[in-house]
Amino acid sequence: MDVLVDYPTARTVAQALQPGLLQAxxxxxxxxxxxxxxxxxxxxxxxxERSQAEVTERFLWAHPSDDFALVGLGAAAVxxxxxxxxxGSRFRQAAEAWRALLADLIYAGPRGLPGVGPxxxxxxxxxxxxxxxxxxxGYPAGRLVLPRLTFTRHQERAWLTQTVRLSPTDNAVxxxxxxxxxxxxxxxAAEIPTSVPPAAPTTLNELRSASDWQxxxxxASQAVAAGEMKKVVLARAAQLEADTPFAAGRxxxxxxxxxxxxYIFAVARGERCFLGATPEQLIxxxxxxxxxxxxxxxIRRGRTAEEDQQLGQALQDSVKDRNEHSVVVQAMVEAxxxxxxxxxxxxxxxxxxxxxxxxxxxxxxxxxENHTLLDLVERLHPTPAVGGRPRAVALEWIRxxxxxxxxxxxxxxxxxxxxxxxxxxxxLRSALLAGDRATLFAGCGIxxxxxxxxxxxxxxxxxxxxxxxxxx
Numbered sequence: 001m002d003v004l005v006d007y008p009t010a011r012t013v014a015q016a017l018q019p020g021l022l023q024a025x026x027x028x029x030x031x032x033x034x035x036x037x038x039x040x041x042x043x044x045x046x047x048x049e050r051s052q053a054e055v056t057e058r059f060l061w062a063h064p065s066d067d068f069a070l071v072g073l074g075a076a077a078v079x080x081x082x083x084x085x086x087x088g089s090r091f092r093q094a095a096e097a098w099r100a101l102l103a104d105l106i107y108a109g110p111r112g113l114p115g116v117g118p119x120x121x122x123x124x125x126x127x128x129x130x131x132x133x134x135x136x137x138g139y140p141a142g143r144l145v146l147p148r149l150t151f152t153r154h155q156e157r158a159w160l161t162q163t164v165r166l167s168p169t170d171n172a173v174x175x176x177x178x179x180x181x182x183x184x185x186x187x188x189a190a191e192i193p194t195s196v197p198p199a200a201p202t203t204l205n206e207l208r209s210a211s212d213w214q215x216x217x218x219x220a221s222q223a224v225a226a227g228e229m230k231k232v233v234l235a236r237a238a239q240l241e242a243d244t245p246f247a248a249g250r251x252x253x254x255x256x257x258x259x260x261x262x263y264i265f266a267v268a269r270g271e272r273c274f275l276g277a278t279p280e281q282l283i284x285x286x287x288x289x290x291x292x293x294x295x296x297x298x299i300r301r302g303r304t305a306e307e308d309q310q311l312g313q314a315l316q317d318s319v320k321d322r323n324e325h326s327v328v329v330q331a332m333v334e335a336x337x338x339x340x341x342x343x344x345x346x347x348x349x350x351x352x353x354x355x356x357x358x359x360x361x362x363x364x365x366x367x368x369e370n371h372t373l374l375d376l377v378e379r380l381h382p383t384p385a386v387g388g389r390p391r392a393v394a395l396e397w398i399r400x401x402x403x404x405x406x407x408x409x410x411x412x413x414x415x416x417x418x419x420x421x422x423x424x425x426x427x428l429r430s431a432l433l434a435g436d437r438a439t440l441f442a443g444c445g446i447x448x449x450x451x452x453x454x455x456x457x458x459x460x461x462x463x464x465x466x467x468x469x470x471x472x
């Protein structure tokens with residue numbers, strides 16, 4: 001990792017914090033202060049991995065095909081909502097808390113650059129009304145962190161945002177000393193060469209038997225055929241156990257190298273880390289323009305170019321998959337239309353990934369004024385691609401039959417800036433690491449004509465990216 005040798009000294013940082021301290025003293029309440037400096041480029045995964053000894057809160061977001069990466073370290077403030085917030089209002093509560101944090105913001109740095117400046121980084125559980133089990137301890141219904149240090153890289157340019165929340169009684173010099181010491185320790189740790197140990201032997205255990213899960217697929221298919229729902233998504237999980245703790249950095253490097261078109265993400269709290277490589281963008285809001293996608297309908301990749309083309313064509317010709325996909329497109333357009341009346345729905349094509357290909361339809365358009373990214377997340381989540389349709393009926397069916405705490409799997413993960421813009425993805429192709437145990441998740445959309453055995457094979461295919469990342 002390249003490091004700029006003339007970072008601001010603690011004294012310079014203290015001078016930058018002084019206006020914030022004066023503002024806090026004048027108002028009699030805490031004030032957020034963010035200072036941005038240009039830096040040389042950095043390796044996001046190395047920085048995320050090697051800062052573990054310095055901070056307990058770590059966040060990684062990378063989209064390699066756009067050469068965009070964020071690493072958030074430490075916590076200047078935390079916005080957290082629980083199950084009592086309700087399925088929808090948790091997003092509104094998070095947005096209101098963010099606005100309150102920024103009410104008296106003191107900011108020094110460039111404006112209008114994606115991912116630069118004060119950001120909230122984190123995510124939400126799939127189901128805001130389902131109480132979490134011990135499996136997801138530390139990952140509540142919603143948790144977004146304002147990092148103390150945010151490293152941003154975009155198309156060969158990079159910045160460091162240093163953020164604190166100053167109280168009227170704080171000492172700017174002491175806070176600056178602490179902040180610059182943390183920055184220097186993190187950068188020094190990222191410069192230390194480390195050897196990558198070989199992957200430890202692992203054992204994979206199904207949390208539910210294949211026959212039991214397929215029986216639920218049959219029930220779901222019957223419910224759709226009976227008109228109870230248009231579609232429902234069923235998820236399953238498997239646990240991987242190893243002789244030694246799993247290394248998040250190793251898994252992230254594998255995902256970044258092999259799933260270039262996906263969003264690579266990781267949310268770490270202490271020794272636990274939720275990570276993955278998801279192909280599904282939930283929503284991006286940038287300069288007033290919305291971008292999202294419908295992603296539903298899947299088939300494997302071919303062993304040869306000819307077989308791959310044949311499989312892709314079979315997916316496009318599949319009545320079951322086309323119907324499943326159209327349900328998702330219709331629901332997303334309906335969810336956004338009132339705030340994005342000029343939506344453009346692109347042609348449906350194929351999104352081809354390492355071991356799987358999906359039907360994909362891009363959806364874009366301008367958003368009406370006074371609507372932020374979290375407003376849009378609330379309107380969209382969960383889409384029928386991960387929940388079902390009608391939404392409320394499908395969620396109740398999932399709660400009654402899935403026998404799985406999805407936690408943050410299939411929930412929104414991402415970031416939002418001070419303007420209310422940013423990007424969230426759907427946390428698919430993911431796993432929760434906890435020491436020497438990893439829980440992997442996958443799901444399938446169930447229609448009236450779904451075949452349980454085929455759905456099980458598809459879910460197994462969707463587990464393979466994380467399985468390979470953790471075992472190779």
